[in-house]
Amino acid sequence: MYVSVNVPGFIKKIVQRILSTWNGVQSFYFYVVSIIKSFKSIRYLRFRSLYSIVVNQTRFTGIDALPLLMIIALMLGGTVIIQAHTNFPKFGIESFIGNLLVIIIARELGPLATAMIVVSRSGSAIAAEIATQTQNREILSLELMGIDTKLYIILPRIIASIIAIFSLIIIFDIVAFFGGYLLSISTVYIPIGVFIQTLLDAFSFNDLFLTILKSLIYGILIPLIACYYGLKPRSNFEIPIYVSQAVVRTLLVIFVINAFISALFYF
């Protein structure tokens, strides 16, 4: 059997891919640096002009996402609790159910599922909104008014995302624990007092700290990456391409960072 492998071409493609990725990282780095530099003009900023953007973005990212988030939290919480209660006794480790819930839901699933919901709803919406505004020359119009678009567009969305994500993670955890408990009592019975005590025993200050840390990191990264890709399109037909890239790349970054934080604090 004859196999043709064009080694130089193959290597060339890999090199091109690496260079393209490197250029992307560099471009994102310069974008972040330009935002940091624009903070010099924050003293000229009247925060009242950001107020409505923060309120609208918090409502869209936080309140409007609640029904979807609560359903997902309920289902995930119920699944984890049912699996734990039906399988742990087989191994004689039913006393660790609380620890497992805290580990799985509060430390990992809560922040991760919340981030995924926010990326798919708000990340895509932010990227599409900014891209459309860029194409409609609204961003140019803001710049011509002497408005620092980096602060005016990105800063309020970061503030809103941090507030919304932190609140959503807390709500996700509560719904997953207690909703899951209510769902699970149809199959296994656990006294509510025992359930709560198990959870409280398993919780530590570290878990709360990490929830805040993850809210901060995701709250900054999701709008930052969404705006980065939102500002990229040079024509209308590029908008869906960059919106899709914004969602995929943000999800990738979120998973990598989540794994990194877990390794850093729990390994």
Place this chain on the structure above:
Amino acid sequence: MDTACTPRGEIVTLENVSYSYEGNRLINDISISICLGEDIVFFGAENSGIDFICQLIVNAAGEFEGDVFFDGRPIKDFDEIEVHNFRKGFGYLQRNFGLINNMDVFENIALPLRYHSRLTSREVDERVESMVEYLKLEHCARRRPVHLSSSELLRTSYGRSIALDPDLLLIEHPLEEQCLLNVQVFMSALQNRAFAPHKSVIIITYRPELYTEISERFVMLHEGRIVFDGSTDEFARAENPYVKQFLQASIDGPMQML
């Protein structure tokens, strides 16, 4: 034309400015001064270079040769913060209006005031309300741009561009896509602005004849160069072959039209 300025001096000066984009020479060694209080109309055919005049003045065109001075200071020397601050000093009515689509008429006009001014929120609201009334926009003050007619878009954009009461107002092609019956409020407001002392208006247009009541100076560009710079009377007489050809929309003359 005698362009000696009043003691308040020149608000904008272009000195040997040339500008190219993707290898095409769009502005070719232009030098012109605009005095504070002077109203000026730039006109010319498509690709004559008039569409880059405002962009050069506001430092939005990118790199160019020569110098542009605003209030005596070269804009090339401005850093990013200075650019934002200097842009507060003028109003800019873009050709496509540049309104923010997720804001209604009221909020669009209020935007520069909320961002830049030291007025309280109540004072901003009061000022915008009076602007809305002045421009006869009360009936659509809570509508978003997608629900506005062309003349309402024009008036909203005009209201926003003069919200900070700038010394210099730049207007690009305001009447090109308008029904002239619907723009009387705008024309009247523009006339008031142009007649106000120490307020300058620069209008970019393909229809200079509509501004003879407003402007005292007309400048024509062709292939990036100034081919006419004269008073309203000189413009109306149309003795310059370029102006004559332009006003008569003739194919015969010094300009080769496609």
